[in-house]
Amino acid sequence: MVRPGARNLITDVAGLRVGNAQDAKVRTGVTVVMADRLSTAVVDVRGGAPGTRDTDALDPTAIDGGADAIVLSGGSVYGLDAPAGVTSLLREQGRGVFFGGVNVPIVPGAILFDLTNGGDKNWGAETPYRALGRAAAESAGFEFALGNAGAGLGARAGAYKGGLGSASAVTDDGFTVGVVVAVNSLGSPLIPGTDVFWSFPLEQHGEFGGRRLKGDVSVDLDLPADMKGAAPKQNTTIAVVAVDAEVSAVELKRIAIMAQDGFARGLRPIHTPFDGDVVFAFATGRRQLGEMRQRQVMRLGSIVCDTLARAIARGVYAAESLGGVPGYRDAF
Secondary structure (H helix, E strand, O other): OEEOOOOOOHHHOOOEEEEEEEEOOOOEEEEEEEEEEEEEEEEEEOOOOOOEEOHHHHOOOOOOOOEEEEEEEOOHHHHHHHHHHHHHHHHHOOOOEEEOOEEEOOOOEEEOOOOOOOOOOOOOOOOOHHHHHHHHHHOOEOOOOOEOOHHHOOOEEOOEEOEEEEEEEEEOOOOEEEEEEEEEOOOEOEOOOOOOEOOHHHOOOOOOOOOOOOOOOOOOOOOOOOOOOOOOOOEEEEEEEEEEEOOOHHHHHHHHHHHHHHHHHHOEOOOOOOEOOEEEEEEEEEEOOOOOHHHHHHHHHHHHHHHHHHHHHHHHHHOOOEOOEOOHHHHO
16 A cells, blocks of 8 residues: 655655745745755656756766755746755755865756746846745755745646645555656646546545546547647756665666656646656665565656656645636636
């Protein structure tokens, strides 16, 4: 049996905290996943228009072999400033890889596009993202807001308000997985012509409204009508998934690859030329895999995949209407 964790947040994975910071005037924000120590981390990129920072450091063949924090940000290319604010704070705390008397924190990140959501983007010579990144890191804790929070503030999911989502799962033998995701997808989170999330078969305890299909629903195989207009580089769903197992970078990479299917279970279409979909993965190494190691890796990847699909729906369900874009609970 698999059940949601105590918080039903990524912070159910021991060793992780999450912080959000947002600017309502700009209609943007940053979410930071903080590890309590340098932890094994990888990335998998599937969208056709990604925006990332320091992801090469997460290649399993790279020398660093991990990350201290991972940043999800709005702001498109400007949001790539956000990891710098987190890096400065971590250096002050003595975190990072030690080189020649200097601490070098490893803080990769990815961005989504929220520049045309009606917020005031005339910020002058300095973007707000470095300060937002630092503020998010300073606020990191075990509880955090979903929906219009952090990187989800300016997000949109198809025709509906997107947002920040999170979910977790605990196995009967004690492994914990978790996800946090900023949903800013071109594709729709809903089954066409219904108020039902694509993720509905995976829902736990009514966590995103409990809506179910009624009668015989035949899904149109063409693109959904409630996706937002296709425009290059203006859509992206970015996520951090985590496990508390002790796995190698190569094994964690397989889990991240499997996790990408959670996007496909929660959104349609996905991994388009117009999206920059990215999945980061953390492993905090608190539990040993034991026997049948590769089967356990497969099992964790499958559970993470389902948890990501749940988190997508939770983020959209929690989001409130903003800037003329209806939130799910206002639309139905």
